[in-house]
């Protein structure tokens with residue numbers, strides 16, 4: 001959708017410019033192969049000491065797990081996310097595998113990198129993603145009986161794109177409004 005394409009100052013690759021956090025998903029089902037391809041892409045991202053502190057739970061639409069994850073979402077997310085083809089919960093493993101290293105300070109960074117890897121891979125497959133922090137992690141933690149070192153961090157809605165017109169307000173407006181970013185001058189603190 002033209003309005004969503006990033007207006008960049010420099011010649012950024014289309015895979016970055018064309019992605020957005022979509023809200024309108026079609027009925028086209030997502031297969032296990034497609035979902036695992038996306039997850040494997042995330043799994044090949046970089047991590048401190050190659051610790052790979054990311055774990056995933058996924059649920060295709062029309063499954064009990066999908067409904068459970070949907071029930072964990074904030075109302076403002078559930079309204080449109082119910083049409084996703086699948087949810088992928090990104091879980092951060094907060095400790096190192098090696099005993100005696102109780103806290104991995106880089107785990108959240110690395111899980112975020114894996115999330116970005118998944119979302120960009122999905123973009124190459126005409127699949128859109130919407131990461132969400134608006135959910136209750138305790139619902140997922142309890143249902144799957146996750147130990148304390150595995151923290152559900154983000155729920156990603158994935159799916160093929162549909163017309164924005166099927167959304168109700170305020171989501172229709174959000175879906176059809178240009179994306180924005182701070183100017184580069186604001187985020188590059190020093191340069192020489």
Ligand SMILES: Cc1cc2nc3c(=O)[nH]c(=O)nc-3n(C[C@H](O)[C@H](O)[C@H](O)COP(=O)(O)O)c2cc1C
Nearest residue numbers: 019020021022074077130131132133134135154179
């Ligand atoms: C960690 C994280 C949490 C987010 N949580 C939500 C959310 O709960 N609901 C929502 O609608 N969008 C959520 N978003 C999407 C952001 O609002 C979105 O990425 C941002 O506005 C930039 O828009 P763009 O991704 O379309 O470029 C989240 C994004 C991230 C990375």
